[in-house]
Amino acid sequence: MxxxxxxxxxxxxxxxxxxxxxxxxxxxxxxxxxxxxxxxxxxxxxxxxxxxxAYHAWEPSELTALNAAIARGEAAEVSDELAALLKDAQHIAAVGDELFDPALGALVALWGFHTDTFVPTRPDPDKLQALLAARPRMADLVIEGNRVESRNPAVQIDLGGYAKGYALDRAAAILxxxxxxxxxxxxxxxxxxxxxxxxxxxxxxxxxxxxxxxxxxxxxxxxxxxxxxxxxxxxxxxxxxxxxxxxxxxxxxxxxxxxxxxxxxxxxxxxxxxxxxxxxxxxxxxxxxxxxxxxxxxxxxxxxxxxxxxxxxxxxxxxxxxxxxxxxxxxx
Incomplete structure (x- = not known):
């Protein structure tokens, strides 16, 4: 025993x-x-x-609701958490010369990566050039408390290159x-x-x-x-x-x-x-x-x-x- x-x-x-x-x-x-x-x-x-x-980039979520408001040229009220995430992602984008910029969700979608089962295809050249000319950036966001709006309606947020890291910190805190x-x-x-x-x-x-x-x-x-x-x-x-x-x-x-x-x-x-x-x-x-x-x-x-x-x-x-x-x- x-x-x-x-x-x-x-x-x-x-x-x-x-x-x-x-x-x-x-x-x-x-x-x-x-x-x-x-x-x-x-x-x-x-x-x-x-x-x-909460932060899915293409299925209904708080993030897609924000993106829809931005596309309409409207401001949106977001959660404390999302406001903080956007401010931090905005800072990371600025430090990195905007090479990594979560405002480029529309570009990710053009390349077909906003799906779990994408079909290999190149984006339409005219749509690609129009988006590049619009130049959406995290710097276009105006974040005041929980109120978020964009100076540029081409901004579409995709936190796919950021959220996993944040999730690690949340997991560590919970454990x-x-x-x-x-x-x-x-x-x-x-x-x-x-x-x-x-x-x-x-x-x-x-x-x-x-x-x-x-x-x-x-x-x-x-x-x-x-x-x-x-x-x-x-x-x-x-x-x-x-x-x-x-x-x-x-x-x-x-x-x-x-x-x-x-x-x-x-x-x-x-x-x-x-x-x-x-x-x-x-x-x-x-x-x-x-x-x-x-x-x-x-x-x-x-x-x-x-x-x-x-x-x-x-x-x-x-x-x-x-x-x-x-x-x-x-x-x-």
Missing amino acids: LLSLAACSRSEVFRHEAFVFGTRVDVAVYGKDQAEADAAAAAVLREFDRLHR REKGVANALINIGGNVMALGRKGDQPWRVGIQHPREPAPIATLPLYDGEAVGTSGDYQRFFELDGERYAHLLDPRTGQPARGTQSLTILITAQPNAGTLSDGPSKPAYLAGDQWREHTRRFGIEHVLRITEDGSVEVTRALRARLQFVGSVAPKLID
């Missing part, structure tokens, strides 16, 4: 999976009590579902409220760690953009988050060419020059949010990626170029364990 009781008291990883935000999510709780782990993870998944429904000290939250490759996995830190892999395996692994410590922007998750191929969902607002075309770019955010407030939005301008900047990560104070970065070359900052190289024979170029 003593041996049996000892076995029951061992800590283990309790995993909980779902499909939200158009991707697979995984909440892994390390502990001894499965009932407590299940309850905490269930609360997180309910929150993910709430966020998904801590539920007394969970050790967990790993994964939302389609955006990952945040709480505590440890026993006597070891959590270890995560960085996906190789062209192979079904990680290119490297790294330990993730309490409160840290990692996020990747890449051309290998939402994309289609047409006439032998790859078209990814990360669109360059300067050209209206899918960004070129980078297969994937990963950033590690050390423990700090809103680490989850910072692991998502700020990776986009660096990805879209191509060879100027380092300038953009510096703007956000991000020192841990790995980039895989269009030709498959690997570039990594010295700070992140010290944390990485590469898989196979990789000879990265070190960047200060």
